[in-house]
Amino acid sequence: MPVERLRVATYNTRDFLDDAHLAARLVRAVAPDVLCLQEVPRRLLAGRRLRGFARRCGLRTAGSHRGSGGTTILVSDRVRLLDASHHRLSVRWPDRTRGWARARVALPAGVEVTVVSLHLSLRPPERERHVTAVLDALGDVDPLVVAGDLNEQDDGAAWRRLDRPGRLRLVAPDGPTYPARSPRRRLDVVFASPSLHVLPPTPVAVPEAVWPLASDHRAVWVDLAPTTR
Numbered sequence: 001m002p003v004e005r006l007r008v009a010t011y012n013t014r015d016f017l018d019d020a021h022l023a024a025r026l027v028r029a030v031a032p033d034v035l036c037l038q039e040v041p042r043r044l045l046a047g048r049r050l051r052g053f054a055r056r057c058g059l060r061t062a063g064s065h066r067g068s069g070g071t072t073i074l075v076s077d078r079v080r081l082l083d084a085s086h087h088r089l090s091v092r093w094p095d096r097t098r099g100w101a102r103a104r105v106a107l108p109a110g111v112e113v114t115v116v117s118l119h120l121s122l123r124p125p126e127r128e129r130h131v132t133a134v135l136d137a138l139g140d141v142d143p144l145v146v147a148g149d150l151n152e153q154d155d156g157a158a159w160r161r162l163d164r165p166g167r168l169r170l171v172a173p174d175g176p177t178y179p180a181r182s183p184r185r186r187l188d189v190v191f192a193s194p195s196l197h198v199l200p201p202t203p204v205a206v207p208e209a210v211w212p213l214a215s216d217h218r219a220v221w222v223d224l225a226p227t228t229r
Contacts, residue, residue, distance in 0.1 A: 004107045004108070004109050004111060004225050004226055005033075005199060005223050005224075005225055006033050006034065006079070006107060006113060006196075006223070006224045006225065007030070007031065007032045007033045007034075007221055007222070007223050007224075008032060008033070008034045008035075008036065008115060008145050008147055008190055008192075008221065008222055008224060009027070009030050009032035009034070009035050009036065009147075009219055009220065009221035009222075010035075010036040010037075010038070010117065010147035010148050010149070010188055010189070010190060010219065010220050010221075011023070011026075011027065011035065011036070011037055011038070011188075011215070011217065011219040011220075012037075012038040012039050012119070012148075012149045012188060012215060012216070012217035013037060013038070013039055013040055013053075013214075013215050013217075014039050014215045014216050014217070015039050015040065015041055015042075015070070016040070016041055016049060016053065018212075018213060018214055018215050018216070019213050019214050020049075020053055020056075020214075021056065022210065022213050022214040023053075023214035023215055024053055024056035024057045025056075025214075026206060026210065026211075026214055026219060027057040027058075027059070027219070028056075028057055028058055029204050029205075029206060030204050030219060030221050031058075031076075032059075032076065032221055033075065033076045033078050033079050033105075034073060034074075034075055034076070034079065034103065034105060034115045034145075035057065035059060035073065035074040035075070036071075036073055036101070036115065036116070036117030036118075036147040036148055037071065037072050037073065037074065037117060038070060038071050038117065038118075038119035038148055038149045039070050039119065039149075040053070040065065040070050040071075040072055041070075042065075042066075042069070042070045042097065046065070046066070047064065047065075047066070050065060050072065054074050057074060058076070059074035059075060059076055060074065060075060060076075060077070060081075061074060062074065062075055062081055062084035062101070062103040063084040063085070063086065064086065065086050065101065066086070067086060067087075067088050067099070068086035068087060068088065068099040068100070068101050069088055069089060069096075069097040069098040069099025069100075069119060070096075070097065070098075070099065070119065071086070071098075071099045071100055071101045071117045071118065071119050071148070072086065072101045072117060073101045073102075073103040073115060073117050075103060075105060078108065079105040079106060079107060079108075080105060080106040081103060081104075081105055082104040082105060082106055082112065083103075083104050084101070084102060084103040084104070085101070085102050086099065086100075086101045086102075087099055087100050087101070087102070087134075087137070089120075089121070089126075089130045089133065089134075091121050091123075091126055092123065092126070095121065095122065095123070096122075098119050098120060098121050098126075098130065099119065100116055100117060100118045100119070100130075100134050100148075101116065101117040102114060102115070102116050102117075102138075103115050107226070111143075111226045112143075113143045113144075113145060113196070113224075113226075114138070114141045114142075114143070114144050114145070115144075115145045115146075115147070116134065116138070116144070116145065116146045116147070116148075117147060117148050118130075118131075118134060118146055118147070118148035118149075118150070119148050119149050119151075120148070120149065120150050120151045120152070120158055121151065122151055124152070124156065124157065124158075127150065127151060127152060127156065127157070127158035128157040128158045128161060130158065131158040131161045131162055132161060134146075135161065135162075142193050142195055143192070143193050143195040143196045143226060144168065144192070144193045145190065145191070145192045145193075145196065145224065146162060146168060146190075146191045146192075147172075147189065147190040147191070147220075148188070148189075149187050149188050149217065150162075150187055150188075150189060151187055152187070153185060153186050153187070154170075154186070159189075162191050163191065166194065167193065168191040168192065168193055169191060169192065169194065170189060170190070170191055171190050171191065171192045171196075171198050171222050171224065172188075172189045172190040172191075172220050172222055173201065173220065173222065177217055177218045177220055178216065178217050178218070179212070179216050179217075180211040180212040180214070180215060180216050180217055180218050181211070181212035183218060187217070188217055188218065188219070188220045189220065190220060190221075190222050192222075192224055194227070195226060195227050196224040196225065196226060196227065197224065197225055197227050198222060198223070198224060199223040199224065199225050200223075201222075201223065202223065204221075
């Protein structure tokens with residue numbers, strides 16, 4: 001029986017200020033089943049611009065992202081979207097708004113997975129508070145994937161709150177993601193619950209020179225599968 005594969009990707013698109021068409025081509029090359037986005041347009045014609053980006057990616061939106069601080073989730077036709085929600089995280093004025101988005105999807109065989117797209121603050125105390133609020137809101141939902149731009153690395157308090165034995169663990173591939181031209185910091189990551197195991201990666205050939213033309217972050221993706229019992 002074929003393994004149920006769920007490819008989850010996360011990508012900070014910098015408000016489509018770079019080449020959004022090229023960013024969509026990158027997404028199509030990765031071919032995620034669920035795409036967690038951060039820094040998508042939030043104001044003028046935001047919904048229309050996001051829907052256009054989703055079409056170019058070969059994906060569809062998971063509800064309106066208004067009020068989500070620029071976070072949202074796109075899904076492929078291979079999974080069934082069961083429900084979705086978008087949430088704001090409070091920050092100190094006049095900082096950029098932050099938020100998180102949630103989508104519950106069903107794989108072809110019927111297994112349900114909850115995926116969260118998260119974009120944390122530039123301020124360490126806010127990042128820790130944001131993660132605590134999101135995890136409290138999610139409760140004990142399982143299987144769970146949390147992906148996004150943490151704005152900190154593995155020595156940060158928010159990262160450590162996500163990396164909890166028995167609840168979530170880091171599943172993203174090794175390597176820095178920011179800045180896209182010459183990455184030095186690992187800001188964009190994927191965590192998953194133990195009920196999802198990591199499958200061997202399928203290489204995606206992306207020329208090094210392409211990444212910084214599409215955004216200031218690089219995308220990250222991982223293939224997951226429900227643990228068989």
